[in-house]
Amino acid sequence: MGEPGTKEVLNLDDLQASSGFRTGRKHILSLLVENKPGVLARISGLFARRGFNIDSLAVGPTDDDQISRITLTVDGASHPIDQVTKQMHKLINVIKIRDLEPNEAVARELALFKVSADGDSRGQIMEYAEIFRGRIVDVSKRSVTVEVTGPDDKIEAFEQMVRPFGLIEMVRTGEIAVSRGRTAT
Amino acid sequence: MRAVDAVMECLKAEGVKHVFGIPGGANLPTYDALYDAGLRHVQCRHEQGAGHAAEGYAKASGQVGVALATSGPGATNLVTAIADAMMDSVPTVFITGQVRTDLLGTDGFQEADVTGITMPIVKHSIMIQDPLEIPEAIHEAFHIARTGRPGPVLVDIPQDLSRAEIPYEPVDSVHLPGYQPTKEGNTKQIRLAAKALANARRPVIYAGGGVVNANASAELVELAMSDRFPVTCTLMGLGAFPAPHDQWLGMLGMHGTRSANYAMDEADLICCVGARFDDRITGKLSEFAPRAKFIHIDVDPAEISKNVPAHIPIVGDAKQILPKLCAEYRALDTDSARLDGWWERVRGWQEKHPLGYEDSEGSEIKPQYMIEALYEATGGDAIVTSDVGQHQMWAAQYFHFDAPRKWINSGGLGTMGFGLPSAMGAKVAMPDEQVVCVAGDGSIIMNVQELATCVTESIAVKVFIMNNGYLGMVRQWQELFWDGRYSAVDMGSSPDWVKLAEAFGATGVRVDDKAELPAVMKKVLEAEGPVVCDVRVTPEENCYPMIPAGQAARDMVG
CATH class of the missing domain: 3.30.70.260 (ACT domain)
Known part of the structure; x- marks a missing residue:
């Protein structure tokens, strides 16, 4: 060049x-x-x-x-x-x-998903939330907000699951991490 | 006392005797404190000039240079000098005024976010938020500027905070948990480097401005002479190794000597001390010194393996490392005769390709001759500053610097207009030395206002303008690489430099006859007060030899 x-x-x-x-x-x-x-x-x-x-x-x-x-x-x-x-x-x-190194650290992120939810889909979203050990933190007539924590691939997997219901918005904290083992990061 | 008075106490405690600057609204309190603080203030005519003067002061003396400016335009005018000091690792502290805290972020009169603007070009900056922090901040600034890899530190003080009454107590130490520059150098690595030197058959020592900054020239010479190691220096390192020396190869890089560049090309071991493998040194990186292993000694770990992977990195202060390396080397059983073949090769290049030019037959002054005449006229005993361009390269080639801190120029940033203000700063630092500025007619005008400073402050710098009527280096590139389409490089004949000098109250002299040049130069050097000497040289001379951009050292032309 x-x-x-x-x-x-x-x-x-x-x-x-x-x-x-x-x-x-x-x-x-x-x-x-x-x-x-x-x-x-x-x-x-x-x-x-x-x-x-x-x-x-x-x-x-x-x-x-x-x-x-x-x-x-x-x-x-x-x-x-x-x-x-x-x-x-x-x-x-x-x-x-x-x-x-990603495999020498424990990394976690917290995400909030606001998903469209009517009578039928609400149950299914709650079921997914449970599988992902998420928590329902807000419910309205037409939406449900789920809190999920985990490494970023878990967050992304959950996103895939709920997207079809209509993802209104998603807010992520960005990962935090500590090294594995006794020594300080 | 007022915070600004504390600033003055801190400056004095840091050993500051001279400051450069210009007052304005936001630093009125600073200047009020300066009024009877017992420091010499050099009132410059442009903040850029003040900044470069602080650099020249620092480069000539090794002490931290200080420049003051007001907020907004005062501070933004400093920006080029700050960037220049960053690129060339010049220990400098810049103290700027800032608008009152209640106006911050409101586009107040003369407000500019100078800490934000300068963030990528400072070693560190401190925006004062509490007047109680001020004394500590000033001391931190000096500590950071002068230690480790030196550089510029900016302290921005809002006008209202500078007027605050604070209890002042001398600060005797600074607490910087994130800043502990390595000094000693790893012993094992040093031993390894000594062994590598002992095994090398074609070694070269490649030294840069870091050696000058570390005041390690004597130690460099000692190492070079612990055997017959050939030495080359970068533009910034000139003087770190005495030019008239048997082991001296000359400067390396784009306009370096063939011997230096060829030696780098064929070396099997390159010992780099305080240099950073800049693109002006390496040429085409993938073809740089293809046979060499590298020892890299640098105080800044970020320079190690940045451009060229180092086989033996040593992080630390050259002044501490070089003597250890020398001792380790001497302790080894080495045979100096192994270098015979290498020296034969080097001498061959030196004989075949000495630096040279075709001198004029008549009265025309060749630019190279001008530098040779200046070298003669000064007896080599002068601090030489320069602007940036052809004249800078010719000065580097033909003025043979035999000691450090004698050659002051803008290498990294390549700032035109650096020469006059830095000469001014150097002369303030070293009043008993002859200080000469070699300028280009394109460059000098960029900070020519500082002639007024020189006249009113009685700073007797001698300016030699290498006047070829062109932006010469750009013209050379347009001639060589852009089909001779000279675009915006002709400077015409204006201004009349003699009249301009006289208008400022300085002396002006013109010379266009080769035969008269030596005598005129001598007169200029002996004259009192600042002098501008307009030397009319060959308009279209090219600076050679040269590694064309993007090519390897062995492809040098000219």
Whole structure:
């Protein structure tokens, strides 16, 4: 591919192929950060600069009120993720980063599904909710809202099940995760 | 005391003696505190100039450079300097005023979200939200700017908070749980690197600006001379290894010497110290140094294996690592004769491809000759700053820097207009040194307003404009790669640089005769006060040798 500054005209296909560094491997990044303004913007900025899409993001307090936990999931090959991780380490307010292997971590997400429900379908939706160990958190004449927790594939499976009834809306928290075993994430 | 007075106390505690800047509405309190704080303030004419002056100050002295600006346009004018300091790892602290907290986010007069704007181009930034944080924030800023891989830190202080009365107590340490730069370097890795050097038959030491930043030039020379290791430096590293030296290959990269680039191409081991395998160094990455294994010493772990995978990475401070590496190497049983063949090859290139140009027969001044004449006139004893373009490359090639912090230019960001303000900063830091700015006629005008600063503040910088009437480097690329379609590169003949200098109250001189050049240069250098010397050079000279963009080192042309 030609370098900027040279006359060579770039082919659009080549351009797209050269940026195709997504492998589909999912990364769960667990960060401890100082609870200061702008930290999240700095982190998301690093991903944006490299053209990465953050698939999900969850931020919350920890047992130390000076420190927050950020969990984000990204899709990318290990090399570019490495660069982003190293760049994140350089952020002064980032204390710790862990790139969790999906099979070495317990990941959970909470989702709320608002589904169209009339007399006939309500029972069936409730049955599915039970199978997925979900909970009915709101009911109206024409809808039912189900709370489901689990890893993202479970959430997605439930979504498939209820979509045919008419999914009014779905809200997901984004995954949070801890490493398996005794040591802290 | 007022928070702004505490800021002054903090600056003094950090050893700051000079600051550069421009006052405005939102930093009126800062300037009120500055009035009798006992610091020298250099009142610049544009915030970009103040920013580059702070960089020049830092690069010349190794101390943190400080620039002040007001909110909104004052702060946005700093942006180029901040980005420049980030790219070239220059320890700098920028303190900006911000609108009152009750106006934040309302598009208040002269409001700009400067922490947001600069987020990707700062090492760190702090937006003050509580006046009590101010002293700690200032000290954190200095600590972060100067330690690890140096860089710019921005502190943004809303106007009302800066007027707050706070109890001030000196801060003696900062608490940054997420910031602990590695210094020592891993002992095992260092030992491994020593062994690799001992086994190498075609080694090259490739040193960059990191060596200068780490003040590790002496240690670099020591390592190079622990055997006969050939040394090349990047544009930013020039001076880290003395140019007139038996083991010196010259600069490498796009406009580096053939010997340096060919040596990299054929090396079996490259020991990179404080450099980052920039695209201007590697050319076509897939064909860069195809036979080499890499030792990479860098204080910034994010640089390791970023562009070129390192076989032996060593993270830490070059000043600490190089002596250890040297000691480990000396402890090994090595035979210097193994390098004979390699030196024979290198000497062959050096003899066959010395840096050179075809000099003019008549009175015409070749740009390369201009730099050689300047080298002669100064005796090499000067701090040289430059703008960006052909003149910068020629200065790098023909002014043989023999010590660090003598060559100040914008390498990473490539900021035209960097030369004059950075010379100004360097001269303030080093008043007893001869400070020379080699400028292009296209570049100098981008910050020429700082001549006013030089005149009113009596900063005697000597500006030599390499005047070819073109944006020369762009013209060269248009000639070589774009079928000679010269688009928007002709600068015409304006302005009259001599009159312009005089209008500012500086001295202006013009020279277009080769025979007169040395004498004129000598006069300029001996003159008092700031001088602008308009040197008319060959308009369409090209800068060679050159690795054409996207090609490999062995494909050098010219």
